[in-house]
Amino acid sequence: MAKRTAVKDKPADGVNPRQPCPCGSGKRYKACHGSAGGAADVIVSRPFQGLAAEAELIALREFVPSAMAKLPLKADSQAAGSGREITLATVLPMAAAGLVRADGTAFVGLQVQTRSGDLSRDLARAVQWALTAKTGDALAVVGPDDGSNPGRLQDLLDVDATLTPELHTDFAWWLPPDNEPAGEVALSLERANAAILPTERLDAPGVAAAYWVDAGDKAHLRWVRPEPEETLLAALARLTVRGELDLGEGSRYAGSFRAHGLLVPVWDLDRELHSSEWAPGAEALGKRLQDALTSLDAEPLTEAERRARDGLRGRQITLR
Incomplete structure (x- = not known):
């Protein structure tokens, strides 16, 4: 009896069915956009x-x-x-x-x-x-x-x-x-x-997707960061231990939330100050954060920094 030969259909779009789906869902292509019903029910966490x-x-x-x-x-x-x-x-x-x-x-x-x-x-x-x-x-x-x-x-x-x-x-x-x-x-x-809350986009070198929001009793800075969550948390922890996780007097790190796959750190701010007055502090914080991110390759987290990272994790919520 002749051996049965397995025939594999080549996907019309050239994507290997067993490879991760290009959409970023984390699922295999055959279980996502390569399935018969498309990806209508697949949640893409980072769209x-x-x-x-x-x-x-x-x-x-x-x-x-x-x-x-x-x-x-x-x-x-x-x-x-x-x-x-x-x-x-x-x-x-x-x-x-x-x-x-x-x-x-x-x-x-x-x-x-x-x-x-x-x-x-x-x-x-x-x-x-x-x-x-x-x-x-x-x-x-x-x-x-x-x-x-x-x-x-x-x-x-x-x-x-x-x-x-x-x-x-x-x-x-x-x-x-x-x-x-x-x-x-x-x-x-x-x-x-x-329903509008007064909102301003901070304009400073090295600062992007950072928004001052007046929530009534206090103001906030919400800063969408592009780094992977664990990498960003490690850098934030390093600044926490150094006492450098702020934008200057009248600011306090409040926590963070996840939205569409990225982390959004939030700071409480003195609402008596105009939004533009926080731009220099955001620029300086951005430079410190970048230095901390760079240092992670050569300097592993210390015990104190690991504890700080665990504390930061406890102050997170997920929106999407």
């Missing part, structure tokens, strides 16, 4: 991995109230649609996933309800919609997978481009100039404006 703008995208998704930024689309992504520019927005009227304003400006919302376990994939579908939508159209939510296969945000954007968000004190930018809101849009605008 913006591989993008230079990852930290800013997380900040805009999680805690910046009113901001926008031009998406750095690849030329072929624009050519595949109408060729228009797409503006990423934190929140759109009635939490829409997409909107083409009456003046033709196209927006994609970031703080929206997700329809799958991969936020990057959902955003890519919203971008695809915005590239071809008509003036005045709105996309309430990104619906179930329609087979259009837009890929992920990493497939549509220049992965090396950074974002410099434009922050606003209200949501008046929802409407074209000299356009008065009415009906549900007016109500949504009123509610959104009432």
Whole structure:
């Protein structure tokens, strides 16, 4: 009897089914995007991995109230649609996933309800919609997978481009100039404006994705960091032992939270000081943190630093 020969199908997209899925979910490709049903039920814990703008995208998704930024689309992504520019927005009227304003400006919302376990994939579908939508159209939510296969945000954007968000004190930018809101849009605008916490992006050399937020009784600095969590915790612990984990007088390290695969350290700040007054302290802290990160290769953590790291772990929460 002839021996049975195993025949292995070559994936159409060239990805080995047994290799980790390129989406970053941590699962094998055959159990993720290579499965028959796609990856609708697979949770991608770090959806913006591989993008230079990852930290800013997380900040805009999680805690910046009113901001926008031009998406750095690849030329072929624009050519595949109408060729228009797409503006990423934190929140759109009635939490829409997409909107083409009456003046033709196209927006994609970031703080929206997700329809799958991969936020990057959902955003890519919203971008695809915005590239071809008509003036005045709105996309309430990104619906179930329609087979259009837009890929992920990493497939549509220049992965090396950074974002410099434009922050606003209200949501008046929802409407074209000299356009008065009415009906549900007016109500949504009123509610959104009432919920805004004053927020400023710190502008200093070496400081990115760091935001001052006035929470009422106190102010905070929320700083999305790009380093792997364990590496960052070790560096923070080293600064803790040295008494250098602050931005100067009137600041105190409060803890951190995880969001979309990255760690976001938080400091309590004296709210009597203007946000810009914290920029020098953030710059100095950033340099100390970078030095601590570099030193980890040559100098393992001491016993005191390991204890400090364990204490920092106990002051973490996970948002996404």
